[in-house]
Amino acid sequence: MKFCRLLLFFLLCSGMLNAQGYEKTSSGVKATVNGTDVEIQFYNPSTVRIMKAPTGWSYKKESLSVIEKPQAVELKVSQSGQAVWMRSQTMIVGLNLKSGEIMFTDAKGKDLLKEKGAPRFTDFNDAGVKTFSVYQAFQLDATEAIYGLGQLQNGKMSQRGITKRLVQGNVEDVVTFIQSVKGYGLFWDNYSPTVFADNAEGTSFNSEVGDLVDYYFMYGENADGVIAQMRALTGDVPMFPLWTYGFFQSKERYKSQDETVGVVRKYRELGVPLDGIIQDWQYWGSNYLWNAMEFLNEDFSNPKKMMSDIHGMNAKMVISIWSSFGPQTKQYRAMAPKNMLLDMGTWPQSGLSSWPPNREYPSGVKPYDAYHPEAREIYWDHLNKGLFSLGMDGWWMDSTEPDHLDYKPEDMDNQTYLGSFRKVRNAYPLMAVGGVYDHQRAVSSDKRVFILTRSAFAGQQRYGANTWTGDVQATWKDLARQVTAGLNFSLCAIPHWNSDIGGFFLGSYPRKLQDLGYHELYVRWLQFGTFNPMMRSHGADAPREIWQFGQKGERIYDAIEKYINLRYSLLPYIYSVSWDVTANRSSMMRALVMDFKDDRKTWDITDQYMFGQSLLVCPVVNSMYTKETGNGRNVVRTADYFEVKSRTVYLPKGTQWYDFWTNEKFSGGKTIERESPIDIIPLYVKAGSIIPMGPQVQYATEKAWDNLELRVYAGENGSFVLYEDEFDNYNYEKGAYTEIPMTWHNASRTLTIEARKGSYEGMLQTRKFTVRLQDGTTKTVDYDGQEVTVKF
Incomplete structure (x- = not known):
């Protein structure tokens, strides 16, 4: 008009x-x-x-x-x-x-x-x-x-x-x-x-x-x-530590420090990569001590040794903290006289640990007034003394909505520092998460803030937080919903997101890990999680460690191991995409409409997306291989992986696509059928892409990126910027990082690895790049920071 x-x-x-x-x-x-x-x-x-x-x-x-x-x-x-x-x-x-x-x-x-x-x-x-x-x-x-x-x-x-x-x-x-x-x-x-x-x-x-x-x-x-x-x-997005893009293991809950350390040890023994272990609630003891931010549970008798053991295996630990406090905690006693607690029902509802909650023994737990600057200071002071001083690497900020149970309309009349709870209700997670980020930044620049949180509001991307989707059910329908949930969340300018791999509750699988149908769901969810900003296995009702699903040489175990290893191979790509998010306000999970707006078929596709600007991810969100007999709680599921099924995939128009697994080339604007055995997620690479592949490692920083494979997908011109820094401090804010721009010119079949930009202490002075085209042709070049041209 x-x-x-x-x-x-x-x-x-x-x-x-x-x-x-x-x-x-x-x-x-x-x-x-x-x-x-x-x-x-x-x-x-x-x-x-x-x-x-x-x-x-x-x-x-x-x-x-x-x-x-x-x-x-x-x-x-x-x-x-x-x-x-x-x-x-x-x-x-x-x-x-x-x-x-x-x-x-x-x-x-x-x-x-x-x-x-x-x-x-x-x-x-x-x-x-x-x-x-x-x-x-x-x-x-x-x-x-x-x-x-x-x-x-x-x-x-x-x-x-x-x-x-x-x-x-x-x-x-x-x-x-x-x-x-x-x-x-x-x-x-x-x-x-x-x-x-x-x-x-x-x-x-x-x-x-x-x-x-x-x-x-x-x-x-x-x-x-x-x-x-x-x-x-x-607000802009700070860089996350490299280790946060590795694989995380968690469950509800590890009940002793021996169990927590033992999980890390077994991953190392099996040779399966792992970067993070997450300790869930009740390490503080009883519900009356809810969120004390101290190891008061006798089964965690030597937290310093626990941290030393985990760090000694080159893993990181993230721990659960909440937005509420039990009446016997120091925080509660400090805040209550100053009217810094909200009088409303929250979790847990009973002081006893039994299920269902015994309401005759109310817990007395109350959320704190996260809008109050002094309350946020008290929160951090105890967190700093009780956990950060031990060397804790990150925070699992649970219930940052916060949980509002037994709702009564008058609950919204609770007075906060900024007025009624009703007036500021949706901004609670922004204030709670921001309080931890700001206070940690004020005391340390050596360790980047990393927060895993259950809720978010506009602007939360500035606080080093990755949001997960809460206690979703382990169902195929819930898996499918996580795709659109994550994409719409990213379109709100908050790029770091994940969900509980495998779903939190196993209510649909009363036989739990004995139900082979759940094995299929877990693998498909893990494949989806491989292409999320955080890859984290977690849930209730049954443990989710890789050995719970069999042993090496068995189909499900091998599929899980395959995708954990793939995640680590992609770390140079993922970390560079993360820098693009920070430096250029980009996004990691990208709804198809972001890159293919002119193709109207992409406007409402709910089960495909781009991970970075090169990888088209097509998660399998329906059961293919499980057969059911019986009904209700008597249902029995068996799995038959011999007859290979297919998934429908739409390849957006305007470019060409390569099958990541076979290198088969396709024109865009087509709907195809892709065979999807249990160990394959349909995955395509946009023509013109340059994808750096890293070494096989047990944790993110085990090996230097001194001999990366550069996979070049010909057919269009393309570019990529390889980013590196010290991986876990804020020196990059002072310019301590490097960028290596790379450009593929399709007509001349030439890859130009441009001169390195920037520097930081300990950076690689020389390295090799092995350039691989999709026809199998490879060339290896030495690189010392000066421009190199590779012609095919």
Whole structure:
């Protein structure tokens, strides 16, 4: 739609009546329309903030998510009839001075988004404070696909046509953010429970409480551009340690330090790679000592030795910490007199460890006020003294929603440092996780912060956190849902994500590991996890270590080992993609619409995605090899892997693709059938890709990357940047890292390994690269940091 047509739209909407006035500001305009004060404030040429409140209403809003300050933006402001227009270099914002509606276009006047109707402010008594419920609707194109809203378990890729109450929960992490296939994003900056709806009445956000309608519109032209704008607005992603991209083993729960150390020892004995062991809850003892952040359980009698043993085997340890405290903990006793605890039901519900919870003996556990700066200091002080001082490598921050059990409406009246719990409810994980990150950064730069957490909100990517999907069930349906959950979460600009490999609860498999059907599900989930930002096996009801599934030479065991080893071979690729996330605001898990927007078939594919910009991952999310007899709890499952089944795969158009396993070449824009025996996940490589493959190792830093294999997939031009640094400190922020750009020129069949950029202490001065084409041709070259050309 041309700009003149947009103007006509505004004139028709306003009924050709006289325009009201407006005030030009340094960053946009202010106006009062129909009893609503409207302010439009540009933060940069591509991001604008919209604020609306009842006329004369006084408010003070300090965003918890947004950290960017408004820049000086060159704007051209003009009025045409009923509309005032603000033009930046990249977009145009129009305000109808009669209706108050706002519309957004690109710099050429192409329609992006328009509001639908006036905002609504409904009086609300928020625990004695006068405020409003706030609502705004928007008009989307009928065929427009939108993504985001956080990590939902609805199995949908495009979020059109849904109505969803957005409130933090165990398996759903909500983010009040959407982005469109048209290349724009919208962040609704409100932290109270919010209903998102997309129906015949429009696309709307309706929050329980808020002093104003407050949202940010950003135009990035494509999904990467939108994510870049959201990161600019809410914070960039720090580098994660290399070891966090290795394999992690966990379960609910290792019950002694001998068991925990023994798991690491057995992985080493078997020669199966492992980087992380995770210790779950109750190392502190009873539920009355919940989250004491000390080893008070007598079965963990020598934690210093435990840490020494684990580190001595070149593994790292991550430990469970929570957002709540038992009444006998030091933290509880420090916070309670200062009203830093929330009076609401949470986990655990009983002071006894029996199941189901014996409610005659209430635990007294309460969440803490993570919004309170002094409470966050108390939290870190005990964490530092009790665990960080032992050399703990990372934090498993469980229940960062937090768990809200036995819900009562008056629970939301709990007063936090920032007002009622209702007002700030969805931002709880942002504050809890941010408190640990900020405090650890303040005391140490030698060890990068690593946090595994169960919940998230907008901006959490700036805190070194990887979010997982909570206590999902071990079912094929749940496995399929994790794919779309992770992709939509990533499209909210938060790139580090994972799920419990194998599912948390085994309720569908009463025979647990004796059920061969579960073996098939576990392998397929592990294959999917190989191509997640974190590869972590965890769950309840049965252990998940590799030896629980057989022994070497047996089909399931060998399949598990194969993918753990593949993960480690891909570490140079994965770590370089991680740098692209940090340096260039990219994403690791990429919905197909990110790279193939012009191919409409990719807009709503729910079971394929890109891992980095080279690998097309097609997880198997349906049972192929399990046969069932009986019914209910008497069902018996057997597995037959001899008759090989296939999975349907769509190869996006606009490029060529190689089968990762066979090197067979395919044209894009086709649907194919790929045989998928139990040890094969359909995996394709985009033509023009350069993928560095690392050495076989037992842990991530065991061997230097001094003789990498560079797999070059001919057919298109392509490039890659190999990134290296010291792997686990913040010296990269001071420039201590190297980049080695590589370029493949397809017409001349030439790979140019460019001059190394940057340096750091201990870096490789010389190395070899073995360049391998997909026809099997290889050439090995020496590299000393100067440009090398390899011609085929």
